Amino acid sequence: MGFFYEKKNNQLKPTTPSKSPTKESNEKQILKTNLQENIKTVKDTLGESTDIIIREIRIGKEGVLKAGIMYTDGLSDAPSIQHFIMESLMLEIKDTNIESELRPSPNLMNTLKDFAMTVGELKDFTHFDELFLSLLSGDVIILIEGYSEGLIIGNKRWAERGVTESTTQTVIRGPREAFSENIRINTALIRRKIKDPQLWMESRIIGKRTKTNIAVMYIKGIANDDIVEELRLRLDRIDIDGILESGNIEELIQDAQASPFPTVYHSERPDVVAADILEGKIAILIDGTPFVLTVPALFVQFFQSSEDFYQRADLTSLVRILRFFSFTISLLAPALFIAATTYHHEMIPTALLINLAAQREGVPFPAFIEALIMEITFEILREAGLRMPRAIGSTMSIVGAFVIGTAAVEAGMISAAMVIVVSITAIASFVSPSYDMAMSVRILRFIFMGLAASFGLFGVTVGLIALILHLCSLRSFGIPYMFPIAPFNLSGQKDTFIRVPIWKMFTRLPLISQNNIKRQQNPTAAKSRPEKEQ
Known part of the structure; x- marks a missing residue:
């Protein structure tokens, strides 16, 4: 419950707001037998919204039954309502033998469902909360005069993006289809790849205001029952006004909230999610987003691409080793350069040391400040390229980095060697197939640069030990984050650093x-x- 505050004697005191009819109080009501009262309750609760269409009709040859049809304009299929619902109730049943049964009676609702409704999805309801949830989801509501129950007809249809190619996880070889914002299309894409009756799906609604549909999919008999139960508990504990994207669910159910490393994996590719489900993992689909979550997530999973399993094993192994090597470069290259040029000159060959000293002549900043300026500049250019229109975003990033780097060297503010190191680091960070893991490296890179500037290689070594300890302490739904590396599992090494x-x-x-x-x-x-x- 919210509170208002009033100022009295220079102090703020909470005061309970005056009670007024709200949507929550109306939703708890049971339908009345009076049709007009039910329609009035719907109009008052929805504030006379103009996109809510309410039509009163009469059913039967003599029109003895009065009914109300409600639907949301833009979320329901209007032609289907006219041809398959209104015509069935107002015209077609006049020519059938059930005309005599369309009288006020205890079996009227069953008669309508069994003989008059030529639709597939049909169920009855008795509470206003069911009415509002279905009405605002695109279904059609039918209320009958004299009855405290109604019918919900599945008739959802709204503008949506179809199945297109993935833009965040591109591949050279493999399926091109990606998830869309429609949860039913997404579940169908997974069903199309896994035609197993043991592929179970559980549905729930999260968000007191948004009423977002959530689907949990796993293979019964392969998925760990303890993990499935833990996921159910975490989802059921969520009490929030709205869920607008899978990232909201990810933050609410993930382990280690303060860790920079992601403990929940997400993908917009059906083949990736299907492969995870076959491994025994659990998929979480959220209506309104093309990104599907899978749990538990492992550290090595963020270095794997779906294309790894479509190419030859030897080529895939070389590429995967390259990804881990690029991860190391992206994390430690600036820090090692700062440590070597600041504290450990003896580690640098004499010829190279002389060249570096000649380049740094006239540079007013220490190596750490140089690296910090270049890293921050590149991060700004990268974010600007992402947010700008696609037609000019990539061009601006490339030209901006080239012009700024060249101008900074010619102006004597940055050494040429530092530009090379930062450029290699930035390029290596793009090798990672996962954007979340690349973001984690971007954060840790600055920490290692600070340790190198303060303590040299000793600080970098201590930072690496702390990082490894942190990674080994992480869990994802009870599963060690570094598995199968730590704890070590021999069979798991077949798909870790290489792929057999x-x-x-x-x-x-x-x-x-x-x-x-x-x-x-x-x-x-x-x-x-x-x-x-x-």
Whole structure:
């Protein structure tokens, strides 16, 4: 409950607002038998909103039954309402044998559902909260004079973006389809890839105001039951006004709120989510966003791309090693350069040290300030390129970085070596397939630069030890974040730093899928059988 504040004797004292009819009080009411009273309650609660269409009609040949039809303009399919609902009630039933049954009686609602309604999704209701939720979701509401129950007809239809190509997780080889903002389309995309009756889906509504539809999908018998129950508990604990994007759910259910590393994975590719579900993970779909969450999330998962499983294993392994190497460069390159040029000159070859000293002659700032200026400048250019129109965003970033870097060197503010180091660091940060992991590295990079400027390589070493300890302490829904590296699991190394051929990956990660860890039966025999037949 909210409070207002009044000033009295130079102090602010809370005062309870005066009670007035609100939507919450109306939603708890039960439908009345009087049609006009029900319509008036709907109009008063929705503030006479002009997009709420209410039509009063009479049913039957003699028009003895008075009914009200309600729907939201823009969320419902108006032609379907006219052809399949109104015509059925007002015209078609006049030519049927149920005309005599369309009289006020206890079985009237069943008669309408069984004989008069030519629609697929149909259910009855008795409370106003069900009425408002369905009405504002695009369904059609039918109320009958003299009855304290109504009918909800599924008739949702609104403007939406279709299934298009993914823009955040591009691949050279693999499916091109991506999730859309419609949760039902997204569940269908997953169902199309996993045609297993054990693929279960649980639905719930979160958000007292937005009433956002949430779907949880997992394979019964493969997913860990304890993780499924933990996810249910975390979702049920959410008490918030609105959920507008999957990021809202991610913040509310993730472990280690203060950690810079993401403990919930998200993707807009159906093949990625389907693969995670087959591994025993749980998918969380939120209506209104193309990004689907999967839990639990592991550190190594953020270095994997869906294309890794569509290319040859040897090429994929080399690329994956390159990603981990780029992660190290992006995290430590500026810090190591600052430490070497500030404290550890003996580590630099003499010829290179002389060149660096000649470049820094006349530069008024220490190496740490140089790196800080260049890193902040590049971060500004990167954010500007993301927020500007796409036609000029990339051009502005490239030209801005080139012009500013060249001008800074010629002006004597920054050394050329520092520009090279910062540029390599920035390029390496783009190698990561996950934007969330790249953001974490961007934050930690500044911390390591400060440690290097203060304590040299000793500070960088201490920072690395603290980082490893932090990573090993993280959990994602009870699963160690660094698994299968720590704790070490031999079978899990087949898809960590390298990827072995698919015919060798015959088990799932045991900590995630404890019910059924076998992915394929006797892969060695299956691979050698054709040779024996020959």
